[in-house]
Amino acid sequence: MSFLRLKIGLYAFLVTAVFVLASYRLFRRNSADGPSKEQVLIGTMVQGLSTAHYQPEKLDDAFSKRVFDLSLKRDDYRKTFLLASDVENLRRYQNDIDDEVKNGKRDFFDLSTQLMAQRVKEMQALYREILAKPFDFTTQETFQTDPEKASFPADKATQRELWRKMLKYETLSRVSEMMDAQEKAKTAKPSAATAAPAAANAAAPTAPEPVRTPAQIEAEARKRVLKFYDDQFADLSDVDANERLANYANVIANTYDPHTDYFAPKAKDDFDYQLTGRFEGIGAQLREKDGLIYIEDILPGSASARQGELKKGDAILRVAQGAAEPVSIEGWRITKAVTLIKGKKGSEVRLTVRKPDGATKVVSIIRDLVVNDETYARSAAITDKNQKIGYLQLSTFYADFNNDGGRSSAEDVKKELAKMNQEGVKGVIMDLRYNGGGSLNDAVDMAGLFIDSGPVVQVRDGRGRTQVLEDKDPRVQYSGPLVILVNKYSASASEILAAAMQDYKRAVIVGSTTYGKGTVQRIVDLDESLPNELNSLKPFGSLKFTTSKFYRVNGGSTQFKGVVPDVVLPDMYSYLEEGEKGSDYPLKWDEIAPARFRAWNTPPAYDKLRAESKARVATNQSFNIMNEVTQMSLARKKESVESLNLATYRTKQRQSRIEADKYEAAQKATTALAFSPLSADVQAASGDSVKVNRGQRFTKNIKKDITIGEAVSIIENQL
Known part of the structure; x- marks a missing residue:
């Protein structure tokens, strides 16, 4: 792989040179008057992307409209601040933003900032007035919760009615939650936590709802x-000129594709470690979308993973510290929300989350240290019908990027496969x-553990140059039946291996x-691209942008479409409009010439395995209830x-809770799989209780x- 690293290093140098040239051109053009920080940032960014991005956008009316639409969506995603007349006022610039970028103007940016500031001030007075009077929840009226199906209010009377219904709906949801808590408190039995003093480092028990x-x-x-709303509007008032500029720069960057982002200096630091607590916390990665903060990922081995109720795709509505009053974080930025969610080991945080089907749930998590070992490849044996099946779980494709003695996921998987071979497993399930x-x-390298040798993935840059990455080692680490589990949250390297x-x-x-x-990104430090004459305007932050695209060895891209499984199983989250298709302005699927490769000598009998799996799933109560x-969740989402x-x-x-409970009950009734640690791991533990307990938590x-x-059954059908 040294050749690949050399090419990447050279490419990174050339990309930086592109941005340096862009900034010099901009500086020379504006040197008479001296460019503003906004002119340098937007100009350098757009000129650099016009050359270095995988699919450069032409600075034309189509580009302008994309920026206009996304800016409007980001400024007022719920369509509650701006009036229809405001939108029409802004629409005058719908085809002019490209010209403004070229000429260093900011008329659209200034007008949108001015209108939002004016409406924010008006809405602050309005929500306080509405919330001063009780709501009547016995009347029959409705509220449209999907902003995409709503319209900007035609006048101030319509806007007032919109806010009244929105505030009534949000109050209604809290009333219902408080009623649930009160009912639960009536039937709850005293717990050990309330009956006895808390242990030295244990969290204080949650106070009962009065x-x-x-x-x-x-x-x-x-x-x-x-x-x-007081907290949210205080945040809106705290946004300064630099933050508004950063938000606008990110809107422009995001119109190229969802993975091209502008990072202000502090935001770059947050990107580098976007876990809630670098060492202590709940171990959940967050993302912000349409005014809500979602769970993007759960770190294996973390407090969230062990607690088990917080899931990827959940939206965090409120955060409470132990028994304290919950604080709503709707409309918050991630940087602020993280300050509430992270905390010391042993402390309790209660997250009120909205599940993808709309149901709300309070999830209590005791913060803890994140155990790094549990992010690595792990394996166990499953005994079924007197045969052993290997199970290998890989949560991320980690690597020693800095060459400082760190671990490699490919090397670790190789070791796990060797242990499973020693165990005499009849097949392997790899969970991605x-x-x-x-x-x-x-x-x-991991693909090479399962095949003789040959191409694994093709990488094409924006100029159409294709590099084929190959496994050149003819040795096969494991040659038996193999099942790879994927879902809609398997991405990037997972898709490359599966494909x-x-x-x-x-x-x-x-x-x-x-x-x-199916895209590759690089990060450029914009400060390094600026001539010394502009040092007074620093810092500018960084730009992450797409440079290349992945293609399968059969020529099809993994971008946009993903990998369609050979055997499709019911999935609780299959109805969600997530994935690349659900993002703004994703790069589309296409294909190039296939690479030359030779398929496996003894391929699985796919048609037979699909038919057998379909028959089993049809008679499986848990799968039927899941489906x-x-x-029902899909129907509710549409309503x-x-x-x-x-x-x-x-x-x-x-009804939502009944459905969820029904599925949980069906899962509990399912016969447990007979997991056991591999003999090599038992010997390595040598009675170490920490290692033994960690292995038990894993399964x-x-x-x-x-x-x-079902994967076990698919393996057994191949034996």
């Missing part, structure tokens, strides 16, 4: 909504679900269609009009995983 009358509950709910990718080199094994007919890919992230719940009648609302929420939450159970 008993309130319906009127008191409504008043308290309005008070909480008021506090949320929720694996967001990582090291490209490790994905290539290669599918094209070589080496494995059976099982699960749901993957994310569809039923998924279809974005919510009732503002308390009885109707609570009936719907109760604790997957013993009744019906997808793994």
Whole structure:
């Protein structure tokens, strides 16, 4: 791989040179008057992207419209601040933003900033006025919760009614949650935590919800909504000129593709370690979308992973420290939300999350140190019908990027396969679900553990030059039946490995269609691109942008479409419009010439395995209930009009809980898989209780995983 690294280093140098040249041209053009910071930032960024991005955008009216649409969406995603007349006022610049960028002007940016500031001030007075009076939850009226289906209010009377219904809906949801907590407190038995003093480092028990009358509950709910909006509007008031400029620069960057981002200096630091607590916390990676903060990933071995209730795709609505009052974080930026979510080991945080189907749930997590060992490749044996099947879990494609003695995922997987071979397993299940990718080199090397040799992935740059990355080692580490589990959160390097094994007919890919992230990004420090004459305007931050695209050995891209499994299984999250397709301005799927490769000598009998799996799934109660719940969740998701009648609302929420409980009950009734540690790991532990307990935690939450159970059957059908 030294040749690859050499090419990447040279390319990085050339990319930096492109941005240096762009900034010099801009500086020379504006040297008479001296360019502003905005002119340098936007001009350098756009000129550099016009050359270095994989698919450069022409600075024309189409580019202008993309920036206009995305800027409008980011400024007022819920369509609650701007009036229709404001939007029409801004629309005058819909085709002019490209010219403004070229000429260093900012008329659209200034007008949008001015209009938003004016409407924010007006809405601050409005929400306080509305929340000063009680709501009547016995009337029959509805609220449209999906901004995409809503329109900007035609006038101030329409806007007032929109805010009244929105505030009523948010108060209603809190009323319902408080009623649930009160009902739960009535039936709850005293726990050990409340019956005895807390241990030295244990979190304080959550205080029970006080008993309130319906009127008191409504008043308290309005008070909480008021506090949320007071906090949110305080944040809006704190946004300074630099932050507004950074937001606008990021809008322009995002119109190239979803993975091209501008990072202000502090935001770059947050990107480098976007976990909630670098060493202590809950171990969840976050992302911000349309005013909400979502769980992007759960770090294996973290407090969140062990607790098990927080899931990728959940939206965090409120955060509470132990027994303290929950704080709403809707509309917050990630940097601020993280300060509430992270915390010391042993402390409790309670997250009120909205599940993808709309149901809300309070998840209590005891913060802890993140155990790095649990992010590495791990394996175990599953005994079924007197035969052993190997199970290998890989959460990320980690690598020693700095050559300082760190671990490689490919080398670790190789060791796990050697242990499984020693165990005499009859087949291997490799679990890449929720694996967001990582090291490209490790994905290539890992593929080589299962095939003789040959191309694994093709990488093409914006100029159409294609590099084929190959496994050149003819040795095969494991040659038996192989199943690779994927889902819609398997991305990038996961998709490369799964696609290669599918094209070589080496494995059976099982699960749901993957994310569809088939692009390569690089980061350029913009400060390094500026001539010394502009040092007074620094710092400028960094730009992450797409430089290349991945293609399978069969010629098709993994971008946008992802990898479609050979055996598709029901998936609780299959109805979500997530993945690359659900993002703004994704690069599209295409194909190039296939690479020359030779398929595996003994391919699986795909048609037979699909038919057998389909028959099993059809008679499996857990899969049937999962499918039923998924279809109901999809129907609810489409029904974005919510009732503002308390009885109707609570009936719907109760039905959501019944469905969720039904699925959980079916899972509990599932026969547990017979996991056991590999003999080599038992010997290595040598009675070390820490290692033994870690191994038990590894399989604790997957013993009744019906997808793994089906993968076992698919392996057995090949024996």
